[in-house]
Amino acid sequence: MILGAYIFMTTPYTQLILYGLGLALGFTLFHARFGFTSAFRRLMSVGNVEGIQAHMVMLAVASTLFAIIFATGYTLTGATPSGNISPIGTSLIFGSFIFGIGMQLGGGCASGTLYHVGSGQSPTVITLIGFIAGSVIGAYHWGFWMNDTPSLGSFSLAESTNLGYFGAWMVQIALLAIIYWITVQFAKRRKPPIMKALPTERGWKRILRGSWPLVTAAIVLAVLNAGTLFVKGSPWGITSGFALWGSKIASLLGMDVASWTYWSGDKAEALHSSVFQDSTSVMNFGIILGAFIASASGGLFKPKRFKKGVALASLVGGIMMGYGARLAFGCNIGAYFSGIASFSLHGWIWGIMALLGTFAALFIRPLFGLSNPHKNDHFC
Template sequence: MSTAQKAAAQSFHDQADNPNPPLSHWQKPHVILGSIVTVILGAYIFMSVSAIQGILYALGIALGFTLFHARFSFTSAFRRLMSVGNVQGIQAHLVLLAVASSLFALIFTVDFSLTGSGPSGYVSPVGVSLLVGSFMFGIGMQLGSGCASGTLYHVGSGETPTVLTLLGFIAGSVMGADHWGFWVNDMPSLPAFSLATSTNLGYFGAWLVQIALFAVIFWITMKVAKRKRPPKMKALPSEKGWKRILRGSWPLLTAAVILAVLNALVLIVRGSPWGITSGFALWGSKLVSALGIDVSQWTYWSGDRSAALTESVFKDSTSVMNFGIILGAFIASSSGGLFKPKRMKKGVALASLVGGVLMGYGARLAFGCNIGAYFGGIASFSLHGWIWGIVALAGTFAALYLRPLFGMNNPNKNDFFC
């Protein structure tokens, strides 16, 4: 056994004896500042915009808090699966999707939301734009080291490279909005297809089909893990007992259930599931518009979306939730003493920017990101959500060959932790 392997083995045994490494001290100034900003912004949204927007802002905070505490990731889960066969993250996705599908089916069946009209899911067409966009997103999230939700909570927790990822995300979203008409209207596409409403299954029948699919996929992941014996995920710093709620890592499966419940609450409150990237397109388009470019002429901003260009971003529910996610992650990371911005390497900085652009552009083409298209689409019983996941996995596999070009490592079979 080499010296490096002996060191890794010793690290493995050390971690086994102490599965939850201790946390750093509270970063009290950060927590206080984050709490003050969070309360002030929340009060403004509640009093000056609407109570509904205020509730969505609070749900965004809860989402950011949960995402950080569990380090719940779509990006690394895809990467670990495609590189070494680690299935822990994918199994958490299956729990997430199963719980969300169950709750969504119930909500759609009773036809209830706080908007005054029935809830509607994310059901989008299946065409060239979806295939190209999801493949680009799969590559982009591996270069940017974070998906849409990951980018927001990493920014909130002080991961410096993801600031560039977010900037690239916004730029790519604007370009995608500009080209949206070509990809969606001019390229070949099949109509949107729902397992519930495009068939005679109904929501209960569609729910049964999806639960069966989740069970089959879970069984396959168990077979993969048994055959490949991949390295396990690294234990995260944590407290013990009730303190773990505020200052410790949460189990992935626990976080999966919480995220699914929060998405169901979003569906009830605003009448549509959780989404992220449309907010980036709005922020970037407003900036471009301020520079003198008439974005209102773009096909993407025609119809119902046009009003958002002239209104405050605080009236945009997706933007309000995005702000909440960043602040929730900031408070969570500071509570654990983990808000520590670092210098970044040039290669990683470039990869972050390129990855962000690819994700922003791809999300517009694919009718959403890992949250709106993958999570929200599958939970809404849309075929496009399943296809998004499969094609994004293909993009992830391609990105494994691109990451080393930027000085980024991939998990390997000799790792004790991914």
Template sequence: MPQTSLKSAPSIHSRLPGLKAPLVWIAILAFIVLGAFVYRYGWQKELLFIIGVLLGVALYHARFGFTSAFRELLSVGQGQGLRAHMLMLAIASVLFAVIFSTGTTLTGAAPQGNVEPIGISLVFGSFLFGIGMQLGGACASGCLYRVSGGTPSFILTLIGFIAGSVWAAYHWQFWSKDLPSLPPVSLATSTGLGYGGAALLQLILFAGIVLFTYWIAKRKNPPPRKPVPTAQGWKRIIRGSWPLWVSAIVLAVLNALTLFISGQPWGITSAFALWGSKILQSFGVDVSSWVYWSGAKAKALQSPILADKTSLMDFGIIIGAFFAAAASGTFKVQKIPFKIHLASLIGGIMMGYGARLAYGCNIGSYFSGIASFSLHGWIWAIFALLGTYAGLKLRPLFGLKNPKQSDSFC
């Protein structure tokens, strides 16, 4: 991926610390044990669990961020992260178009994209999520892989995420039923373009966004992104870092594989609502009476956690990222100031609540939504960016720094 900055960037990466062998073996053991339990629910679930592990490895090795990409673009005009998003979305859109147009999945079931209604809940939820990303320090996928890297504040972000998801599930009747909304709009099936025409349209839009980031870079001359410690040669596959463009390709292919195997794209945050609701249920709360857990979702609430596709993939991400952090030698428990802990918890709650209202997070609505040719995915991106701008104004209140033009690195 080309460098956006007009300033000189370092030519070498800092070297990695030594491999943490005991942690590597713990990750391998966790993969084997959990994989054995997952297999009880069928080979399809086992494949999805393995894809989750590979997603965790890819996310960690490239430090692939949605939160940082939005923050760097709006604060200093650094568009390298957003260009990686566009590459990822372009490849996923083409692969999704093939799967949708042929109706081909591994099980023979018709593939279903993430195409959701457009209404107040989407707008407010994505805006709230954008603020939460900047306070919590990571999005949904970033939270999972950063928890595995040893940063304790992201545990609080995850706890807040779960709490916010359950809170929104409780309020689901108001947001999804009582407030007005428009029906789902597919750029492929609602417009007459078909999947080929919709894919071409989105490729043009992605190219335009890439050109826009270069235009911004020429105007603002942003600092380069900070290099990530890496190994050399073939060891880089296991002991990272990976270039952003490599991770973008891997994530796009793995999302397409998820759609091909399960009939549905990759998602993350619906599992958080499930985990939190099951916890409340164990304390005697009748969550099954909530509108959110009616219809198709009722089965997930009644079934074991590992029978849920999103949950087992989330567990896979955590294990994969933990393995990558241990293999890279970068796993380290860090001390974090209280204000940042507070911001993490508040940001997590905002993201959890916002993700449910907006039918998903940066993965379910932004990545998988746009790749599914849903107009709601593009609207999510716009209002999440607006929320990011608001979040940047709030970050200093919690001792969180924003990138500046005078910085050496983003």
């Protein structure tokens, strides 16, 4: 309440709306334990497709809503909506690959880290610290990756072709449907272990205290992402906020952050303004608090001790994610979720490379004492 009041009194009204959307995102992510990290790991280790199927539903709903907003050009403030469309090059491929490894070591992706911190999962506090540090290093190296490595430029299925948004939507929905059908056939043949049902309440109490079905959460997340696009004119993102927080800290410590290529142009103003003026940061704060409210209301906010190996993995994983997200123009949210929903080819490439990174991480995780799913598991 206090943070919301401060945002209301010191920032434009849209920031308060975005803060509310962040609260709803954190609340939803926690109640469904909606994962990108776990979905990728279960797929690559034992062939469980439930999480990936939820992703396809989420992307289909988001693509539909995004297409309407882009085609009409209408947003709350009147600003022209713009998608997360980024170049395809060495930085994207390398960044998304190491992000895939990092999220399997850190115990969560970008959204997972925030909602885990909010729900009291202690190791992810270390992941978040590493995430911020890695983001700063990535921002420092930004000029090299953008100027001195190969890039093919960006490609939009809607704008780089003659399809337009309706045609691009039809193609993308067909592709998502094909992937969903393939996962169904794969599950029938391989019969992978299924996810264990989470404890829940009945009736209306399930909304506040119980666990939500993955598909329900997928639809809600898609609607909230579209709501973000409608309010601020650009989709949901997370990790640019980490780069901002870390760069401000580095600046306070005497580093000449303003001279970095990353903080030139449009980004320069954010470096010298309050974090509450930054819409991504405001939403990130909302996600953490939303997850805290959800976990506390269900009596599940219980920070625990953790092993040294887990702490080290969390730190290393966080740094890899932070660095990888800067290079790859975003994380599982900004690049994968919002990128694909924006009809950008880079979002699909991000997802493929993060899956490959996840596969590589299956061989690295045991070095830190972390276990991988097995075919006889019945897991959450």
